[in-house]
Amino acid sequence: MNIYQHFRLEERDYIDQVLHWKNYVETHYTPKLTDFLDPREQHILKMLIGENGDVGYSLFGGAHEVERKRAYIFPDYLTVNDDDFQISLFKIDYPAKFVTIEHRQVLGTLMSLGLKRGKFGDILLKDGNIQFFAAKEISDYIKNNVESIGRAGVKLVETDISNAFAASESWEDQEMTVSSLRLDTVISGIYHVSRQKSQLFIQQGLVKVNWTLIENPSFLCEDGDMFSVRGYGRAKLNAIEGKTKKEKWRVIVGKQK
Incomplete structure (x- = not known):
């Protein structure tokens, strides 16, 4: 069966990558942690890995309601917990009384660091407060390189992921x-x-x-x-x-x- 026929042509490179991850876990008996995946990428990964093989998967983005999630692909005899996903949560301290920061400005600043979009999860905004998830392996780099967003001076404070805002969409x-x-x-x-x-x-x-x-x-x-x-x-x-x-x-x- 041609597995590509179920997907769009432009998704082939990602399909090959997922199959490579699966094969790696099967042959090395060791888990694989991915970057943050968007919901379409998550859907493709679910279809390709399946539910009943020797390789399992779990998805987590720092909170259970978020859109972007890391995938943990593992031999089926392993158990998985939230710490395995290596996710940091940052809150952004800034003078909210005097300046407004928008979602696009946060994302633009993070992307200007030269990192892939997959290194960052959801950006959460609530009543002027801003948080975002990031891959733990880049947390020190982010803290050392983000001093302003837009015209606002900011300070990034790492906090426990249990403090994340609830994601709400209507x-x-x-x-x-x-x-x-x-x-x-x-x-x-x-x-x-x-x-x-x-x-x-x-x-x-x-x-x-x-x-x-x-x-x-x-x-x-x-x-x-x-x-x-x-x-x-x-x-x-x-x-x-x-x-x-x-x-x-x-x-x-x-x-x-």
Whole structure:
């Protein structure tokens, strides 16, 4: 059976990586800890490793409600606990009365350190307080190299992961019809913009599907795809229910409130 047929072409490199991790654990009888994975990467890993083999997996991102998680792949005779995931939690001390720090500014500062996105987990904001998860192996490097975010001077304070804010997201489902499952058409329908404007968003690099930048307007969307349009929020294609009598696609979309 060709395992690639169940996934998109652009996911092949990641599929090969997961299969390599699995083979490593099988042949060396030793566990493998990954970087933080987005939900699509987690889904692929679950499908490839399965539930009933000699290799198991567990996912954890510092708290159980978060989106980005590290995977711990292990021989099935081992037991796993949260400490195995090697995750640090930082809170950001800054003069909140005088300045506002946004999610994108935190992520931009962390990425400017020259580290991969996979070294950082979720960024949590609550009532002006900010926390983020990071791989423990880079915690000292982060503390020594982050002194400001935006225009604000900051101090990073490492704290126990049990102090993490609860992640809270609210979604609203709606049924809609689209003339095709092309990305530009779906984006147009979800965000109530013209087809020309959705194409412009895509061409300008403002659109991600499953956390990956997509610049092809004719990219075909599938059940379960997650969309992000910069400045417009996130949405998910929860279900493709078939065609109407007028040959349009009936879909159910969840939009983040």
